[in-house]
Amino acid sequence: MNGPEIYCTIFGFELTETIVNTWIIMAIAFVIFYLLTRNLKAEGRPGKAQIIGETIVTTMDNLVGSTMGKDKMRFGAYMLSLMMFLVFCNVSGFIGLRAPTADLNVTFTLAIMTFCMIHFNSIRSVGLKHYAKEYIEPLPFLLPINILEQFTLPLSMGFRLFGNMTGGVIIMGLVYAGLTEMMFLGLVIPVPLHFYFDGFVAALQSFVFTMLTMVFVAKGIDQ
């Protein structure tokens, strides 16, 4: 079992499998969302594509409204983008790509973005003084533990997504390595496993990552 393959090195920058797969996924996502959002109509009968697109946006807006509160609806766009990126990345195992989220660089980038969002929005909403006061509560000597807690959050979020997706990639790799001898069983056995690892776990983990981002950002703003 290897990590993402390195295709070539350009001026010290490694072009890995993760980056190329992300480009492919971006192209697919771009085409799908272009088809969904073309010919939008505010009046008259909307097309099928518009209905699907509006359903996705409305569902996510309702989720943001019920999880973060009605006053934080401005995060809806970011959360929908995050969710869609994660869903497309995680289900890419269905078309034989190695999921980009099975790479620590991608998951930690997303986790650090969440970390920055939490602290920036927290400082902007409660003010620097109140924000700093949170660290010495309930008792001042708990300061190191409170600081440690803030840095464990992106660590656990990044590792959770990475661990789940990498576990799936490794198990599928072992199954395919073990099935090379069997002709017909080799066609049947991977199918339910693909539906579990690339369908169920993938959708669940994208939902969980987005939900945790929403919960922690809302908690930081409301503290």
Next chain:
Amino acid sequence: MESSILSFLSQFDGLTIVKAASAIGAGLAMIAGIGPGIGQGFAGGKAAEAVGMRPDSQGDIIKTMLIGAAVAETCGIFGLIVALILLFANPLLG
């Protein structure tokens, strides 16, 4: 007893023993999977109870349960990361 084990081990290359110990350690690290199993099962059971009592708020219950289960999963995932590091990116092999 101790000296016989040591003399048995000393007939192998040092690197081989490190590799074998790393494989055993990776297996032991995955024992951490017990904790999330119990925790997620408990969360799922409680969620089933809650849905039985209040079937109309099923959506909220499932959402809360998934968050709790995901947080409970963290220590198991850390165990998995330790096992992966021991198997594929072992720092002890230098």
